[in-house]
Amino acid sequence: MCGVKLPAGLKNASRLPEPIYTPAAKAEMGEHDENITFEETVAIVGADLAARIRDISIALYRAASEFAATKGIIIADTKFEFGLDRDGTLVLMDEVLTPDSSRYWPSESYQEGSNPPSYDKQFLRDWLETAQVAGRPWSKTPPAPHLPREVIEKTSAKYQEALARLTS
Template identity: 45%
Template sequence: MSLPTAPELPGWTHSYSGKVRDLYVPAEGPDDTLLVVASNRVSAYDFVLEPPIPGKGALLTALSNWWFSRIDMPNHLADPQSAPRVPEEIANRAMLSRRLEMYPIECVVRGALTGSGFLEYQQTGSVCGIELPPGIEDGDLLETPIYTPAYKAPFGEHDENISFERSVELVGSEAAAALRDASLQIFTAARDLAAERGVILADTKFEFGRDPETGDLVLADEVLTSDSSRYWDASVYFDASLNRSERLASFDKQIVRNWLRSNWDQQGVPPVLPAEIVAQTQDRYRELYTRLTGATWA
């Protein structure tokens, strides 16, 4: 998958680009700080689509920062006094991050069963080695959230759902247990806060690193955004008059996925997104931000 060329930023050297984020290191001086810039790119089915979603990067960054300020554990945000100046043109979608030793685990927590987790449950009766009761249907809320880690595959490859036992093999028993416990603790607190605002946090993924100086577990990357999480409108979810697809409409790029499924056979390059699909997706991102934070996005 090819990505657009990352912009040049004064004082920073481009290091890496993912589907959505571009990473930079200081052009001069200590290399213990990273600049993480969220683009407006939108991806689906392993393609970066055109056009981008205006304002998406700033929304994701603002929502991550809002959650970081409410999560009681160390995070990756760095002291801005210890790094080069962040260029004004990307300041609202950039995070200064401490350099960490990242764990190769995506820490997925599911408070509901849907998506790939539900497909695995249909085939095996379990998810990532966790056996679940029979009779669960797509979108059902789980009595207790479950931790279902994934191995972070190299760029361009698919992540692999793994068992907790496999995560122990990858990072050791102490780190694996710490990743699981922190993920479940953060998810539970976030789920409860979202519920107060009429939003269901169905599932999410966290990424963690190790502070090379202290050895502390550190929450990193984005957190609880509409790109890393599945949120549902509680009033819609519990409306028995609606069909299942309506009840499970999420605050993310699902509108894009739905349009592609109806207008593309997944052969060759995907079509350009229509203006109305871009606008609807942008509105969905904005609505989640407002619902959670109480602030209107300009």
């Protein structure tokens, strides 16, 4: 994955022995970011900056994951976005550790090999996989399917539950 060799025998939702850094290159608006290797990151931003971004990302994930664990939540994965300001200072930007950028699983129902329930946008993603537009499966291009009120409410409830657990 992104040039990182994964351990043999992994199952769905297996915990990795250590966090891994999986960089992506930002895509144009409306497109999906492209997974790249660390070496490709080095070619784009240089070795020092690539190493700083990787090290900061892993440190942030570890700290957040350790905190979430005290609240009964597993942060399965997350993404961070970085940029440089006008002075060339590395800046963490966009959303950070939200249910839109992370997968949050309740630790009490976690089971390796299963699809854990979650407090994130996975419910919405799953609904979109079965959504139809004009009687046909949605092609993931505009126009998007109409979101029923119950899908919006259930997604909102999952986000609110994550917030309540993390801030309790």
